Amino acid sequence: MVGYGDSYPLRAQHKSSSCPTFQKCSWTDFESQNPNPWKLWGAVVAGPDKTDQYTDERNNGDQNRNISCINLI
Template sequence: PFFKEQTKNWLDTWVEGRGSVKYTSGGFAHRAQWASVPLNMSTAFAAEWYNDNVEENSKYSDFAHKQVDYVLGDNPANFSYVVGFGDNYAQRTHHRGSADTAPMDDSDRPNDHLLYGAVVGGPGKVDDFSHNDRRNDWVTNEVGTGYNAPFASAAIQQYENLGGDPLSESQLDQLIGVDANGTGF
């Protein structure tokens, strides 16, 4: 009972926007300047997991669904925090390998290589338009495996709960031009 109550209190803090959690006008639950999307997605995952496995409560499931949608671009900026998803996403991530020959302080030129599926840090403040797609902004535009894991977990839960149609093999082959047969790399 103790840990269940602690978990509910923590989730309610996020769902209700209490304490250090504030909502943007577009509905993003924001808690920290740095890595706001990974923190948000960790909580979305926990909220949906709690709803599915401990105690069903639609406010947790609704929260998770809305936050994942926001991160994928259903927000006032129409900006996807997942590189390569949708029409408007970060193209100047703070990532040396992706930037390649683009200088880290050259923030106008897109990176030489897109990190398809990488998740950027997110809004730097409680403002739907505070994300900065600039290579030299490691606070809002940095990527990393620790940023992707929470998003992947939350997205998988949404797929399990809401369904969807998986891409065919031929559709997958067309996505980023990777030769699945192991030749032509």
């Protein structure tokens, strides 16, 4: 969960949170390895893979996509 604890995702896959402050956004911004300029407080990302490994990369949609179905599990 973004913003919870000491170690949380910094590069959640969310285009508008990866855009620079008050500037035009591009795919270059989205594909940047820098942390998101805008923090998605409370967002839940998909999480680790089946071997319990997690990579905090925005282009890793399998693990870093914002999800809402977590409440269904």
